[in-house]
Structures are given as C-alpha cells and as structure tokens.
Amino acid sequence: MLQVIICEDNSVHREKLKMLIENTILREQLDLKVELSTGNPDDVISYVENNKITGIYFLDVDLKNNTNGIRLGEKIREMDSLGFIIFTTTHLEMSYLAFKYKIEAMDYVIKDDEDFKQRVNGCILKAYNTYYRDKHTEDSIIIKEDTRIIKIKLGDIFFIETTGVAHKIRVHEENRQLEFYGNLKDLQEKLTANFYRCHKSYIVNREKIQEIDKKNNKIIMINGEECYVSFRYMRGLLT
Amino acid sequence: MTVALFVYLLVSNIIIPALFISILCCLSIYILCGNELNIREMRKYFCLSIIVGSALYTGSYAITLPILSVLTIVWIRNENKQKTIIILIIYSVYFLNAIYIFVYSFCDATISNSSLKYILIEFLIMLIIISVILVFTKKFFKYKLGRDISAAQLRFIMILIIIVPLTICISAISIITFWDIIVNKKIEYVIGNVIPQIIPLTSLIFACVVVYNQDKSSEYRVRLNCEAQEKREIEEYSHVIEDMYAETRRFKHDYMNMLSPLKEYIDNNDMKGLKEFFYNNVIDMDKEIKWSGSNIDKLKHIKFVGLKAILSAKIIKATSMNIDIKVDIIEDIDYVDMKVMDLCRIVGILMDNAIEAAIECEYPKLKVCVVNKNDYVVLVVHNNFFGNKPLIHKIFIEGFSTKGSARGLGLYTVKNIIDTRYDNVFLNTAIEDRMFIQELWVKYEDA
Numbered sequence: 001m002l003q004v005i006i007c008e009d010n011s012v013h014r015e016k017l018k019m020l021i022e023n024t025i026l027r028e029q030l031d032l033k034v035e036l037s038t039g040n041p042d043d044v045i046s047y048v049e050n051n052k053i054t055g056i057y058f059l060d061v062d063l064k065n066n067t068n069g070i071r072l073g074e075k076i077r078e079m080d081s082l083g084f085i086i087f088t089t090t091h092l093e094m095s096y097l098a099f100k101y102k103i104e105a106m107d108y109v110i111k112d113d114e115d116f117k118q119r120v121n122g123c124i125l126k127a128y129n130t131y132y133r134d135k136h137t138e139d140s141i142i143i144k145e146d147t148r149i150i151k152i153k154l155g156d157i158f159f160i161e162t163t164g165v166a167h168k169i170r171v172h173e174e175n176r177q178l179e180f181y182g183n184l185k186d187l188q189e190k191l192t193a194n195f196y197r198c199h200k201s202y203i204v205n206r207e208k209i210q211e212i213d214k215k216n217n218k219i220i221m222i223n224g225e226e227c228y229v230s231f232r233y234m235r236g237l238l239t
Numbered sequence: 240m241t242v243a244l245f246v247y248l249l250v251s252n253i254i255i256p257a258l259f260i261s262i263l264c265c266l267s268i269y270i271l272c273g274n275e276l277n278i279r280e281m282r283k284y285f286c287l288s289i290i291v292g293s294a295l296y297t298g299s300y301a302i303t304l305p306i307l308s309v310l311t312i313v314w315i316r317n318e319n320k321q322k323t324i325i326i327l328i329i330y331s332v333y334f335l336n337a338i339y340i341f342v343y344s345f346c347d348a349t350i351s352n353s354s355l356k357y358i359l360i361e362f363l364i365m366l367i368i369i370s371v372i373l374v375f376t377k378k379f380f381k382y383k384l385g386r387d388i389s390a391a392q393l394r395f396i397m398i399l400i401i402i403v404p405l406t407i408c409i410s411a412i413s414i415i416t417f418w419d420i421i422v423n424k425k426i427e428y429v430i431g432n433v434i435p436q437i438i439p440l441t442s443l444i445f446a447c448v449v450v451y452n453q454d455k456s457s458e459y460r461v462r463l464n465c466e467a468q469e470k471r472e473i474e475e476y477s478h479v480i481e482d483m484y485a486e487t488r489r490f491k492h493d494y495m496n497m498l499s500p501l502k503e504y505i506d507n508n509d510m511k512g513l514k515e516f517f518y519n520n521v522i523d524m525d526k527e528i529k530w531s532g533s534n535i536d537k538l539k540h541i542k543f544v545g546l547k548a549i550l551s552a553k554i555i556k557a558t559s560m561n562i563d564i565k566v567d568i569i570e571d572i573d574y575v576d577m578k579v580m581d582l583c584r585i586v587g588i589l590m591d592n593a594i595e596a597a598i599e600c601e602y603p604k605l606k607v608c609v610v611n612k613n614d615y616v617v618l619v620v621h622n623n624f625f626g627n628k629p630l631i632h633k634i635f636i637e638g639f640s641t642k643g644s645a646r647g648l649g650l651y652t653v654k655n656i657i658d659t660r661y662d663n664v665f666l667n668t669a670i671e672d673r674m675f676i677q678e679l680w681v682k683y684e685d686a
C-alpha cells in the first residue's frame with residue numbers, strides 16, 4: 001500500500017503542502033492517504049521502521065535538526081528501497097543530481113516557485129502510476145546486488161552480454177547500456193521465454209531481432225547493433 | 240624409426256622431463272609471487288613452462304631459439320611486469336637445470352640415454368636445490384623490495400645478472416675444450432644436451448631482464464609525467480580559487496561602501512530616495528560580480544588529489560568556453576578504488592567528450608556529480624547535444640566519432656581500460672530527455 005509522508009519543519013509550508021496533496025488525491029481519486037505530516041525527521045524514521053511501507057516522501061532539505069534532509073533520505077532508502085523521495089527546497093541552487101544518485105530521489109520541488117502546485121501534482125501522479133504499473137504488469141525485473149538496486153524493463157532489452165571481466169554483465173538497450181555484477185545463468189532464470197541464450201556469452205531478446213546472418217553467425221538487432229550466435233544454438237533460434 | 244619408437248622417445252626425452260621441470264617452475268612462481276595468483280593462472284603458467292621445456296629438450300638450435308623467441312614476444316607483448324617476471328623465473332629454473340645436467344655429466348660417465356630413473360633423481364635433486372635457492376631469493380627480495388633501488392644499484396644488478404650466466408656459459412665451453420682429449424662421450428653429451436639449452440636461455444634471460452627494466456623505467460617516466468600534469472592542474476585550480484577569494488574580498492569592500500549611503504536616507508527619513516537607491520544599486524549588487532566558476536569550490540569535497548586535479552582542469556576548460564556547468568558534490572569523496580592514472584584518463588575522456596558535444600548547442604550545458612553510494616563511488620557526467628540522437632552501441636566502436644576520423648578513440652579506450660583491468664568498475668551510458676549521461680560506478684574492492 002502506497003502512503004504519503006511529509007517532513008517539513010515550517011508549519012505553514014507543511015500545511016500548504018498537505019492540503020495540496022490531499023486535493024490532488026481527491027481530484028484524481030487516488031487510492032492514497034497522507035499518513036504522516038511532521039516537522040521531526042525522527043518521527044518519520046520510527047514510522048517507516050515500524051510499518052513496512054512503500055511511501056511517497058516529501059522531505060525538506062534544510063530541516064532545523066541534526067538530521068538534514070539528505071541523511072533522512074538515506075535512512076529511508078535503507079528501509080524502503082522502492083519508495084519515492086521528493087525533496088522540497090527554497091534554494092534554486094539545489095544539488096539535485098547528487099540527491100538523485102545518492103538516494104535515488106525522484107524529483108525536487110522549489111517551494112516559492114509559481115509552478116509549485118503543478119510540480120507536486122506531477123510528482124504524486126508519476127509515483128502513483130509507476131508504483132501500480134510496476135506492480136501489476138510483470139514487464140520489468142529488479143536486480144538486487146548487495147548495495148545496488150537496478151530496475152530494467154524487459155521490453156527495452158536488446159541483448160545481454162558478458163564482458164571481458166569475470167562476473168560482470170552488460171545489458172544493451174536502445175538508449176542505454178548498463179553494467180553490473182551477475183552471471184547470465186542466474187539472469188536468464190528471471191527472464192521471460194522470448195529471451196534466448198544464443199551464445200556462451202549472449203542472451204538475446206527475440207522480439208528485437210532484425211535478421212540473422214547465418215554465414216557469419218551474427219544476429220543483427222533492429223537498431224543495427226550486432227551480437228553473436230554460436231552454431232550450437234543457431235537451430236533453437238530459428239525454430 | 241617406427242611411430243611407436245618416435246612417440247616413446249618424444250614422451251621419455253621431451254614431455255616427461257619438461258613435466259617435471261614445469262612442476263618446479265610452478266613451485267618457484269608460487270613461492271616468489273604466490274599471494275597474487277590463483278589456480279587458473281597457475282595452469283596457464285604450467286602450460287607455458289611445458290612448452291618452453293619441450294622446445295628446449297628437442298636439443299636443436301634451429302627449433303629452440305625461434306620457438307622460445309616467439310613465445311617470449313607473445314607472452315610479454317603487453318607492458319606487464321608480472322608476466323616478465325614469470326617468464327624470467329621459468330627460464331631461470333631451466334637454466335639451473337641445464338647447469339645441473341652439466342655438472343652431473345662430470346660425475347657420472349655412463350650417461351648415454353636418460354632413463355626414467357635418471358629423470359626422477361634429477362627431479363628430486365633439483366627440487367632440493369631450487370627450494371634452497373628460493374628461500375634465499377625470497378629473503379633477498381623481501382629485503383630489496385622494501386625500499387626503492389637507486390640507479391647505481393640497478394646498474395650493478397643488471398651487470399651482475401648478465402655477467403654471471405655468461406661467465407658460466409663461457410667457462411663451460413672452455414672446460415669442454417680442455418677435457419676434449421680425455422673423454423669424448425661426455426663432450427658429445429654436453430654439446431648435445433647442455434649447450435643448446437644454455438645458449439638460448441642465456442640470451443632470452445638477457446632479453447627479459449632488459450625488457451623488465453625498460454618497462455620499469457618507462458613506468459616511472461609515465462608516473463612522473465602524470466604527477467607533473469596533476470601538479471599543473473592543481474596549480475591552476477588554486478589560481479581559480481585565489482581569484483574567487485580576491486573577488487569575495489572586493490565584494491566585501493564594495494558592499495560597505497554601497498551600504499553606507501543607506502544611512503543618509505534613513506537618517507533623513509527619505510523613504511522614496513531609499514527605495515530608489517535600494518532597487519537601483521543594492522539589490523543587483525552581486526550580479527555585477529562575476530562569480531567565475533562559482534561551482535569549482537565544490538571540488539573541496541574531493542580529497543583524492545588525482546581526481547580533483549583532472550576535474551578542476553576540465554571544469555576550468557568548460558567554464559572558459561562559456562558552458563553552463565553545474566557541479567553537484569555534497570559530501571567528501573576520500574578514495575576511488577582505481578589506479579589514479581586510469582581514473583584520470585577515463586574522467587578526462589568522459590569530460591572532453593561531454594564538453595565537445597555540449598559546445599555545439601546554443602545553450603551548452605554540463606552537469607558533473609560525484610557521490611558515495613553505499614560501497615560505490617558514482618561519478619556522473621550529463622551533457623546536452625546538438626542534432627540527432629547518437630546510437631549508443633556505435634560510440635564505443637574504435638574509430639567512431641561524430642566529428643570525423645582520427646578522433647573516436649576516446650570511449651573505445653575507456654571501455655577497453657575498464658573491461659580489461661577492472662572488475663569493480665561499471666560504466667553505464669544512457670540518453671534521457673536529450674541529455675547524454677555517462678555514469679561511472681566504482682566499487683570499493685575490500686569493503
């Protein structure tokens with residue numbers, strides 16, 4: 001169950017934000033509730049600790065407390081790996097990228113900005129949709145390395161290959177290439193049937209194949225990228 | 240000669256002795272550089288020493304030297320000191336064995352063909368000799384490697400290494416000529432078995448020692464260059480910081496001057512004048528000052544000097560090209576688990592590419608971010624680009640560049656470095672919302 005949690009030390013801003021969110025929920029008829037609205041980060045931590053939840057968090061960057069927004073975000077991320085964290089701030093000069101990579105923050109909103117309302121609306125809807133879409137359709141896999149969580153949409157994958165270094169694999173997509181620890185065998189167990197192990201070091205998505213070059217044992221993907229198919233697995237690919 | 244006899248001779252004269260010596264080689268390698276090796280590597284070394292042995296035991300100059308030379312060239316084609324040492328150890332063991340055969344030929348006059356028993360005895364005696372030598376060498380090396388060797392010492396060692404085998408070789412030849420009159424059989428044996436081993440081995444050992452020292456000195460040179468570069472970059476960085484400091488001081492000085500007229504207006508209760516003055520002069524005060532490279536101060540968080548140097552150099556470059564640059568670093572970055580030189584090369588290439596791509600846009604934008612995330616350090620470069628979306632799989636191909644030929648070595652090099660040397664470094668590439676994104680994830684190995 002998705003919940004909204006607000007942590008903002010300025011009570012005026014807090015009430016305003018809460019009202020905004022509740023309005024959005026009413027208007028869009030979302031299955032969502034603001035469960036906690038507080039100025040004290042410790043309340044948030046103990047709440048998340050006691051209730052295993054997935055939340056949409058609105059956190060103020062500068063809390064007048066020992067725990068600032070970043071530390072709070074980090075702690076939340078440890079407990080709620082799939083939650084959506086949105087930072088609120090008054091600075092224009094916000095180090096958003098650092099937040100994004102450090103705690104996988106979803107977005108940030110600037111409190112005094114004119115489009116504050118729209119941004120908050122957008123964030124809520126985006127988080128809500130992402131959460132329910134991911135939950136109901138099985139079209140993405142989540143790879144949990146001990147400290148990294150990687151989400152990949154199956155439909156985006158072209159092929160997966162091993163790299164020159166042991167235990168490192170690389171996923172090729174149209175607009176992305178990403179690498180992580182793992183091995184093809186374990187990964188293939190998570191994949192659907194349209195993924196085919198066509199080579200010792202390749203798994204290919206059948207849907208993305210443009211043509212098969214039998215002479216050179218190559219598969220040409222729809223974006224022109226090539227991967228290899230071994231003779232042994234060629235037959236399985238053609239059927 | 241029948242096939243069976245040929246196989247028998249091949250096995251008993253070449254393969255089995257080579258096998259035994261290979262065991263000795265692996266033992267020596269394990270003892271001398273054991274803590275860094277694994278079983279798979281060991282198997283590789285074992286095969287290598289068997290090939291060396293087989294080539295040597297054919298006893299023919301025409302076969303031995305070419306095969307060994309090709310083998311050596313292939314084996315140490317990359318600048319890898321470890322590999323040079325390994326092959327040096329293998330050659331040395333065979334060399335010791337050749338000396339042993341030489342000495343042995345004087346003790347026992349009745350060696351005509353080497354039986355299995357003989358080989359076994361040879362193996363056991365060599366095992367003892369080599370273990371003793373290894374223990375000494377290991378102690379010697381530990382003592383030596385503890386401190387840097389000076390150039391004079393290096394020269395001394397070089398000369399010693401080259402002279403000693405050569406002396407043995409020459410004295411061997413002279414002794415044979417001296418014994419010529421006495422025993423003919425022994426001479427045949429020595430000429431047939433020992434000399435074809437000693438001469439190729441000596442020359443190859445020379446070559447390897449020279450290569451090793453050459454590699455070492457070139458490595459020093461590269462490191463020195465790298466450090467000098469780093470120093471220049473840090474100097475430039477400190478200049479920028481000094482300029483910023485001077486700017487701040489000027490501002491401090493100015494703003495007292497600009498605020499003091501306020502007192503006049505306030506004292507006179509001139510609200511209108513105050514308003515006018517305030518909006519005309521005070522509010523825009525900091526816009527007059529160029530906060531040049533106001534982002535560069537974020538680099539203070541980076542405690543890893545090499546990274547700081549390269550980032551500051553590239554950020555200064557980008558700023559001077561009027562790129563809208565944003566640096567997001569919010570916490571201290573103490574260490575990145577890569578070789579400094581490789582890290583600098585990779586970051587340099589990523590930044591250069593980003594700058595090159597961004598500068599073509601009307602509003603060039605560049606974002607740099609470094610964070611610690613659990614046991615990773617993540618270094619991210621975002622930039623915008625002009626024109627069509629580049630195909631991601633193409634940019635990593637050697638020679639590819641959006642800007643003509645002879646430029647596209649960058650990303651290929653990056654991938655090459657990461658894929659061949661690091662299993663704790665991950666490079667993710669993506670295009671999102673017309674921004675080109677490169678992420679470098681570096682894991683702490685022993686965390």
